[in-house]
Amino acid sequence: MFFTRSRPKRYVFSKGIDDMLIGVYNAYLFVGRFFRELFRSPLHIRVVIDQCFEVGLRSLTLITLTGFVTGVVFTKQSRPSLEVFGAASWLPSLISIALVRALGSLVTALICAGKVGSSIGAELGSMRVTEQIDAMEVSAVNPFKYLVVTRVLATTIAVPILSLYCTFVGLLGSYMNVHAHEDTSFISFFENGFSTLSFIDLFTAVFKSILFGFTIGIIGTYKGYNATQGTRGVGRAANQAVVLSMFLIFIEEIVVVQVSNWIKFF
Amino acid sequence: MVEKHYIHHTINKEEKVISIREVYKSFGELDVLKGVNLDVYKGENIVVLGRSGTGKSVLIKLLVGLLVQDKGTVNVLGQEVSKLKEKDLNALRLRIGFSFQNSALYDSMNIRQNLEFPLVMNRKHLTKKEVDMAVDEVLDAVGLKDKKEQLPSDLSGGQRKRIGIARTLILKPEIMLYDEPTSGLDPITSTEINELINEVQEQYNTSSIIITHDLTCAKATADRVAMLLDGTFASVGSFEEVFAIQEERIQSFYNYNFVK
Numbered sequence: 001m002f003f004t005r006s007r008p009k010r011y012v013f014s015k016g017i018d019d020m021l022i023g024v025y026n027a028y029l030f031v032g033r034f035f036r037e038l039f040r041s042p043l044h045i046r047v048v049i050d051q052c053f054e055v056g057l058r059s060l061t062l063i064t065l066t067g068f069v070t071g072v073v074f075t076k077q078s079r080p081s082l083e084v085f086g087a088a089s090w091l092p093s094l095i096s097i098a099l100v101r102a103l104g105s106l107v108t109a110l111i112c113a114g115k116v117g118s119s120i121g122a123e124l125g126s127m128r129v130t131e132q133i134d135a136m137e138v139s140a141v142n143p144f145k146y147l148v149v150t151r152v153l154a155t156t157i158a159v160p161i162l163s164l165y166c167t168f169v170g171l172l173g174s175y176m177n178v179h180a181h182e183d184t185s186f187i188s189f190f191e192n193g194f195s196t197l198s199f200i201d202l203f204t205a206v207f208k209s210i211l212f213g214f215t216i217g218i219i220g221t222y223k224g225y226n227a228t229q230g231t232r233g234v235g236r237a238a239n240q241a242v243v244l245s246m247f248l249i250f251i252e253e254i255v256v257v258q259v260s261n262w263i264k265f266f
Numbered sequence: 267m268v269e270k271h272y273i274h275h276t277i278n279k280e281e282k283v284i285s286i287r288e289v290y291k292s293f294g295e296l297d298v299l300k301g302v303n304l305d306v307y308k309g310e311n312i313v314v315l316g317r318s319g320t321g322k323s324v325l326i327k328l329l330v331g332l333l334v335q336d337k338g339t340v341n342v343l344g345q346e347v348s349k350l351k352e353k354d355l356n357a358l359r360l361r362i363g364f365s366f367q368n369s370a371l372y373d374s375m376n377i378r379q380n381l382e383f384p385l386v387m388n389r390k391h392l393t394k395k396e397v398d399m400a401v402d403e404v405l406d407a408v409g410l411k412d413k414k415e416q417l418p419s420d421l422s423g424g425q426r427k428r429i430g431i432a433r434t435l436i437l438k439p440e441i442m443l444y445d446e447p448t449s450g451l452d453p454i455t456s457t458e459i460n461e462l463i464n465e466v467q468e469q470y471n472t473s474s475i476i477i478t479h480d481l482t483c484a485k486a487t488a489d490r491v492a493m494l495l496d497g498t499f500a501s502v503g504s505f506e507e508v509f510a511i512q513e514e515r516i517q518s519f520y521n522y523n524f525v526k
Contacts, residue, residue: 127372135370138330139384139437140356146387 030222034152037145044150051154059108059115059162066107067166071173074098079181088182089192095174096193100205104167105160106253109212112159113245117220120151121241124224125234133225148225152217159213160206167205204260211252219245281308282341283441283473284329289338291324298324299335300497306441306473311463313476313484315508315519316494322477323367325494326443329475330362331355343440360388363434363472367446369426371418377429378414381405385436404432407469408462424455431462435470442466442474448483460486481520493519 011018075095082088124147127133136143175189220241227237284306291299298321306312316322327333328340331347340347345358371380381401385392392400405411408428418426427447434442447463448456460483466472476487484491485505492502495515501508509520 130368130373131366131370132372134327134332135364135366135372135433137332138359138362138364139387139433140359141384141387 026226027222030225031218033144034149034218037142037149038153040145042145044146047146047150048153048157051151052158055112055116055154055158056162058119059112060165062111062115063108063162063166064169066111067104067169068173070103070107071095071099071170071175072177074103074170075174075177079177091178092174092184092189092193093196096171097196097201099167099170099174100197101201102253102257104170105163105205105209105212106249107170108159108163108166108209109216109249110246112155112162112213113216113249114242116155117216117241117245118238120155120217120220121224121227122234122238124148124151124221125227125237126224128225128227129230129233144225148221151221152214155217155220156210156213159216160209163205163209163212198264200260200264204256208253208256211256212249215248215252216245219248279307282306283308283343284475285339285341286325286328287339287341289325289328289335289340291321291328291333291335297497302338302494302498304492304499304502306475308473309467309471310489311467311474311476311487312490312492313478313488314492314494315479315481315484317479317519320494321497322494323445326364326445326475326477329441329443330359330364360437361440363431363437363439363442365427365430365434365442365444365447367449369418369430371426371429371433373418376415376417377405377410377421380418380429381433381436384433388437400436404435407435407465408432422455424451424458427451427459428462431466435466438470439472442470442472444474444476444478446478446480447476448478448480453482456480456483457486459483463487479519 013021075091078091078094079088082090082094124133127147133143133147136146171190171193175184175186178184178189179186223237223241223244227233229236282305284304286302286304289299289302290297302321302325304312304314304325314322314325324333328335329342329347331350334348342358343361345354347355347358350358371377372383375383378401381404382397385397385400401414402411405414408431410425410428410432413421413425413429418429421429431442431444431447442463444463447459451459463474463476464487467474474487476483478484488505490503491505491508493500493508493516500513501511501516509516
């Protein structure tokens with residue numbers, strides 16, 4: 001199904017631009033195929049659940065640590081500035097807004113892009129170059145459905161859950177720092193923090209995480225599934241999966257923030 | 267040299283299981299197959315010989331729809347492969363066993379799971395007991411019953427080849443395709459694999475295409491040999507007939523394999 005340039009007499013633009021456009025077109029076909037296969041049985045639910053655990057367990061330690069440190073450090077660094085204006089009591093609100101609206105999902109997505117995206121790219125790339133994907137195909141098993149759809153679904157489900165967890169751990173770290181300075185109860189910290197958040201903030205955070213999860217899964221599987229040139233290709237697939245996922249995550253972050261701000265404005 | 271022992275199997279010259287007509291295949295600038303014609307009869311082992319890069323593996327990948335020819339027809343078990351819809355192609359694939367050059371075992375699964383996989387995915391009505399029995403049967407056929415719980419990385423090259431063959435046998439194929447079954451193996455293990463190919467032919471009554479550049483393997487397993495040179499079959503016949511032809515490239519192929 002993939003488009004390749006055969007017997008090129010001359011390039012339409014230049015080799016680099018032609019290759020890039022072909023790459024974008026192939027990625028479009030890949031995403032299209034994902035949605036077509038998604039709604040065809042069998043769904044391999046068991047594999048999706050296994051992959052969700054894989055994604056979660058692979059990143060949990062790092063996300064816990066990063067989320068906690070982000071909460072503590074962000075609170076510690078913000079306190080002096082707020083104290084100048086006598087607004088230290090706004091700390092829970094400030095940290096909640098920052099973590100829920102941006103940092104929780106962004107930090108989680110970047111960690112998952114590094115850990116999960118590279119791992120998916122390398123795993124599928126290795127399966128491609130050792131003909132394991134071909135072996136699956138000749139056994140009348142749809143490798144796209146079994147390997148790609150299940151992994152993309154898993155990241156799309158697991159990354160939002162991890163994002164919520166990261167946000168919670170970040171708020172916990174922030175609370176511990178606040179509590180060390182002043183006698184604030186756990187409940188009042190969270191009440192204060194969430195009072196400034198709207199439904200659109202929470203919805204945007206979850207939507208963004210779903211989008212990030214999908215991006216990590218689709219890029220990792222696309223790069224791995226189409227890996228070529230032996231072990232070198234496997235390394236390249238893993239590397240490109242991380243770089244491209246992170247790049248797209250940043251672009252998506254900017255776009256979603258803009259759109260949510262417009263929605264709030266109207 | 268090991269020669270083929272014709273014991274039980276019979277070749278039905280009336281029934282073609284594979285028919286390849288005027289097949290062309292190119293990759294970019296490179297023309298690999300240039301008008302290939304070949305018939306394989308029921309119960310027959312045909313060995314495709316040729317140097318590396320002559321398109322031997324491409325040829326068998328066309329038979330299972332892993333690649334599609336640019337021109338010509340590939341007919342397997344009465345069906346034109348390139349015209350089949352996905353469902354029909356999968357039904358055809360279940361009747362064909364494909365043994366890969368590097369075995370292509372799923373390295374995240376142990377041997378039992380590797381063997382179960384095609385069965386569990388395609389014969390969902392089977393009970394756990396029936397699946398276990400099928401696994402034991404094919405492991406017995408390849409003589410590796412004690413390796414069930416090991417990972418592919420724990421096995422030797424020859425054992426991996428055997429498990430690769432066992433994985434295809436579990437679906438009881440009518441056609442076997444072997445891609446370089448003896449490459450990278452020592453002479454004794456190669457001989458064992460050759461014997462296994464003949465046993466599979468007799469026990470499972472399969473027709474086979476064996477891709478190789480190993481003449482010992484060809485002589486031990488072939489009912490007929492097809493010599494692929496420059497994208498076409500230069501000669502098809504018995505081992506002796508093919509190498510009796512005084513053509514420089516065929517003779518040099520023979521001489522490089524068997525040092526006189």
